[in-house]
Ligand code: GTP
């Protein structure tokens with residue numbers, strides 16, 4: 047593989063441009079005062095909570111609209127601007143054309159909703175449920191006969207792997223390949239907005255019963271490691287209702303008389319989720335295939351949100367997962383190599399069937415991400431600090447105890463000083479595969495809190511400590527066969543990368559689209575080939591040994607005779 051000096055700079059630029067691609071003002075609102083946020087100005091990095099607040103605000107001012115296939119964009123804008131200034135809009139395709147329109151103020155959405163009505167259908171009876179999921183076809187005015195076609199639609203899903211390999215093969219350097227991989231797979235600004243909007247639409251439904259609740263996104267939609275098409279993990283936060291968040295002074299007055307009670311908090315969660323699942327099934331616009339999975343370790347309601355195409359999981363009381371998400375986001379913000387390495391490894395793992403979309407004895411994307419973080423902590427000097435160090439840097443506002451677990455760590459990115467490590471991404475990738483090819487999985491566990499391997503406390507095949515509860519193993523589901531496969535693939539990939547070092551793109555043999563660099567690594571057939579070559583090599587070796595034994599035998603016989 048070729049080493050590129052400017053790789054880190056180039057990746058930093060890419061990261062910043064993806065993060066900054068936030069608002070294309072259409073009609074800027076003069077009434078909107080610029081808000082102070084918690085951006086680390088020097089680096090242009092925002093804290094996790096600042097990003098969440100900004101995105102939630104955008105979502106609350108937005109509507110999602112099903113549109114006719116062709117739209118006159120000018121009339122479209124004029125039509126909606128009657129309700130107030132539009133801050134941003136975009137179109138996307140999903141079995142039809144959809145638009146997301148963000149207004150400058152919430153009142154504009156209210157004004158728009160005032161003007162909507164439930165459609166009259168000839169032979170069906172719609173549920174009279176008003177939401178911010180609208181259909182423009184019943185308005186007519188923006189869909190004029192004098193239409194323009196070809197709205198610019200950003201993709202909301204990834205391209206197939208063979209197309210990605212082809213795309214990467216045409217690049218001239220590893221850093222261009224990484225840039226291309228990230229641009230193709232990473233969540234776009236529009237896709238993030240859509241995710242927050244779907245979450246906000248669901249919150250509207252839940253808030254009909256629990257007015258102070260919030261529904262928050264966690265997992266890869268917001269931790270910076272999300273790939274287009276990843277699921278939408280949400281949790282219903284009722285802490286503002288239960289008063290857990292703010293310690294109010296004792297007033298002697300309780301919220302209600304004769305509240306219903308149940309035996310455990312888990313039963314509360316199950317009841318609420320069961321009820322909300324029913325609401326989504328019966329009234330939730332666009333929510334299909336609702337399944338209540340209430341006996342799981344973490345009870346959830348799973349459904350498909352048709353207009354966005356998101357597979358959604360709604361949980362409740364999942365505050366530790368929210369903290370884990372924040373931690374992963376923070377690590378991803380510290381150095382661009384973190385996200386890029388996680389992306390490449392996740393992509394590699396998926397192609398080779400190490401991870402899967404169905405649950406089973408596989409390594410999960412979450413476990414894999416922790417493995418990458420641990421590897422980066424083990425570099426010399428470390429690229430990212432251990433969790434205990436992040437805890438030492440925490441201020442009073444960062445204190446967080448959840449269910450008896452200390453989840454405290456610094457949220458202010460500017461307090462974290464990194465050590466100088468100049469390893470390039472291709473070096474790191476190679477080293478990652480080598481590191482896990484030789485890791486003592488049988489004895490040691492992976493612990494990002496200490497940033498050092500620990501003696502395994504229990505006999506699980508793969509032991510990765512839960513960052514916020516060291517007694518738990520996040521990969522206890524992984525069986526021996528899956529771990530062996532992972533190690534074998536790491537070994538094969540190390541070998542493959544060594545071969546590719548001499549195999550640079552066009553010019554040194556082969557056409558421009560001959561796979562090289564990252565493209566080689568993502569080719570499922572390559573590893574299979576190496577395996578069969580290895581088998582052949584093993585076969586040849588054993589043939590040679592057999593021959594040697596035979597000749598020795600013969601020699602002995604000859605001597606005897
Ligand atoms: P993809 O959905 O595969 O893109 O990644 P993800 O990180 O969103 O994983 P997933 O949807 O499986 O889980 C969502 C989040 O739940 C993760 O990011 C973690 O924060 C948390 N989580 C998932 N699995 C575990 C686990 O085994 N233990 C703990 N403590 N948290 C988990």
Ligand code: MG
Nearest residue numbers: 265266277279
């Ligand atoms: Mg997820």
